[in-house]
Amino acid sequence: MDFFEQMEARIPHGEVRTRFAPSPTGYMHVGNLRTALYTWLIARRHHGKFILRIEDTDQGRLVEGAVDVIYKTMAECGLTHDEGPDVGGPVGPYVQSERRDLFGKYAKLLCEKGGAYYCFCQKSDEEESGGETGEIKKHVCACRDLPLEEAKKRVEAGEPFVIRQRIPHEGTTTFHDASFGDITVENKELEDQVLLKSDGLPTYNFANVVDDHLMGITHVVRGSEYLSSAPKYNLLYEAFGWEIPTYVHCSPVMRDAQHKMSKRHGDPSYEDLIREGYLTEAVLNYVALLGWSPKGENAEREFYTLSELAEIFDISGISKSPAVFDINKLRWMNAEYMKKLSPEAFFAKAEPVLKTVITNPAIDLRAVAALVQTRCEILSDLPERVDFIDKLPEYSTELYVHKKSKTTLENSLSSLQAVLPVLEGLETWTNESLYDALVALAAKLEVKNSVVLWPLRVAVSGKASTPGGATELCALLGKEESIARVKAGIALLQK
RNA sequence: GGCCCGUUGGUCAAAAGGUUAAGACACCGCCCUUUCACGGCGGUAAUAUGGGUUCGAUUCCCGUACGGGUCACCA
Numbered sequence: 001m002d003f004f005e006q007m008e009a010r011i012p013h014g015e016v017r018t019r020f021a022p023s024p025t026g027y028m029h030v031g032n033l034r035t036a037l038y039t040w041l042i043a044r045r046h047h048g049k050f051i052l053r054i055e056d057t058d059q060g061r062l063v064e065g066a067v068d069v070i071y072k073t074m075a076e077c078g079l080t081h082d083e084g085p086d087v088g089g090p091v092g093p094y095v096q097s098e099r100r101d102l103f104g105k106y107a108k109l110l111c112e113k114g115g116a117y118y119c120f121c122q123k124s125d126e127e128e129s130g131g132e133t134g135e136i137k138k139h140v141c142a143c144r145d146l147p148l149e150e151a152k153k154r155v156e157a158g159e160p161f162v163i164r165q166r167i168p169h170e171g172t173t174t175f176h177d178a179s180f181g182d183i184t185v186e187n188k189e190l191e192d193q194v195l196l197k198s199d200g201l202p203t204y205n206f207a208n209v210v211d212d213h214l215m216g217i218t219h220v221v222r223g224s225e226y227l228s229s230a231p232k233y234n235l236l237y238e239a240f241g242w243e244i245p246t247y248v249h250c251s252p253v254m255r256d257a258q259h260k261m262s263k264r265h266g267d268p269s270y271e272d273l274i275r276e277g278y279l280t281e282a283v284l285n286y287v288a289l290l291g292w293s294p295k296g297e298n299a300e301r302e303f304y305t306l307s308e309l310a311e312i313f314d315i316s317g318i319s320k321s322p323a324v325f326d327i328n329k330l331r332w333m334n335a336e337y338m339k340k341l342s343p344e345a346f347f348a349k350a351e352p353v354l355k356t357v358i359t360n361p362a363i364d365l366r367a368v369a370a371l372v373q374t375r376c377e378i379l380s381d382l383p384e385r386v387d388f389i390d391k392l393p394e395y396s397t398e399l400y401v402h403k404k405s406k407t408t409l410e411n412s413l414s415s416l417q418a419v420l421p422v423l424e425g426l427e428t429w430t431n432e433s434l435y436d437a438l439v440a441l442a443a444k445l446e447v448k449n450s451v452v453l454w455p456l457r458v459a460v461s462g463k464a465s466t467p468g469g470a471t472e473l474c475a476l477l478g479k480e481e482s483i484a485r486v487k488a489g490i491a492l493l494q495k
Numbered sequence: 496g497g498c499c500c501g502u503u504g505g506u507c508a509a510a511a512g513g514u515u516a517a518g519a520c521a522c523c524g525c526c527c528u529u530u531c532a533c534g535g536c537g538g539u540a541a542u543a544u545g546g547g548u549u550c551g552a553u554u555c556c557c558g559u560a561c562g563g564g565u566c567a568c569c570a
Contacts, residue, residue: 189499227565290507329521
């Protein structure tokens with residue numbers, strides 16, 4: 001058994017195998033996350049294998065610790081892989097830089113098979129572009145017609161070379177994409193692309209084809225920017241005599257109608273979103289629906305767990321047109337996820353954030369969390385909602401004037417003055433007892449509840465908008481602090 | 496510029512020849528209410544455009560416009 005046969009023998013058959021092949025950039029684009037998710041879902045849906053392959057051939061872009069970021073993100077999202085650099089598998093290595101030697105062998109094999117040829121043209125020969133005419137210059141040279149034996153002699157003699165794909169000049173190539181359907185192009189539009197560079201390393205397109213085949217990948221999921229190189233892939237598979245995988249091209253995630261989301265333009269990556277206080281589950285759920293939609297009876301359903309998606313995900317639901325990322329809808333969806341959290345789970349997430357603005361140990365953070373759980377969309381909203389608890393902010397008396405509650409500066413002052421002794425005389429300091437006492441006071445004064453409660457809420461919070469009503473805030477702040485703030489309010493109104 | 500792909504409300508999108516063209520976000524209004532919110536109810540808003548094919552086109556075909564992708568010894 002020769003080398004190539006050995007490699008073939010390793011390839012698993014009879015199962016769906018998909019792969020996510022990120023290059024280690026140090027963060028996860030939203031678009032990449034979606035691709036990873038779809039790729040994972042296809043594997044899970046068919047009870048197949050999901051493979052993680054690190055594409056680190058671009059040495060110039062290497063980022064320290066970036067591979068760990070990939071592991072961490074995938075694990076955090078629940079996109080577990082069955083094979084990869086860290087867990088191994090039958091078709092390793094799973095890091096592209098460790099597969100380096102493979103590609104030269106396969107490129108030479110392809111030359112033997114006639115699908116490629118040695119090319120001795122110097123890079124500088126074709127450096128000139130089409131210039132102002134805008135014409136694209138395709139590489140055409142005599143090396144293509146060099147007899148193989150002669151070319152090999154020159155290689156052995158040490159002459160620098162690249163290996164280029166031999167693309168037929170005539171005819172057309174048709175490839176099939178699971179969501180775009182059949183696409184046919186004229187072969188004359190295709191260039192004899194370089195497969196193996198003069199430094200002996202493969203180009204991305206070549207490495208991909210070889211790796212995907214040797215790893216037994218059945219479904220190639222990738223961005224639609226690769227759509228136009230797909231015919232060349234097909235020709236490559238055919239020249240090798242390999243089975244062509246199912247292509248699943250996904251349109252990009254856009255910032256607006258004409259721009260892809262990009263880190264460079266300040267669009268958030270997955271890590272940015274998490275840092276801003278979005279929940280992983282919400283991000284995944286939202287991203288799943290960006291460019292894919294469920295069919296049939298699920299068409300109106302929007303909330304899914306990962307495992308629910310794994311049951312119903314269907315390639316045919318992938319959309320062909322680009323989708324604009326709507327942070328607004330993500331916010332809404334995140335809020336829904338927060339509301340669904342158990343009080344304990346929400347507290348666990350909220351506590352660290354609350355602690356950044358509430359340092360008073362007398363404050364019951366669980367009570368704060370309970371109040372705020374249905375009133376925030378993302379965790380980073382929290383500080384601004386509860387910062388008044390530690391310290392009463394300076395506020396304008398204008399806050400006391402509220403038409404709907406029928407409050408004015410004058411009746412606010414008298415309300416607070418009436419409230420003060422009630423609070424001071426209150427034995428039991430709970431939301432219920434506070435509410436009962438103050439409603440009774442309003443009845444006694446013969447005014448609407450709000451005439452009493454609105455000014456109190458303002459006095460106690462100094463804010464127009466708070467995570468709870470007057471009595472809830474008083475209960476939270478405690479008797480002493482509440483009374484102090486009411487007195488401060490009275491003083492302010494008396495000025 | 497050549498080639499390829501796409502186009503349903505502001506956004507995500509359903510409807511795979513016959514529907515009053517779903518649903519969700521956002522927006523607006525009303526109700527609830529101890530603020531804001533939550534919740535409930537309701538509303539505004541779309542098949543890019545011109546031709547075909549068909550008894551009938553969002554759906555099929557062609558053109559146009561607009562948008563995107565691609566045309567490296569980058570991935």
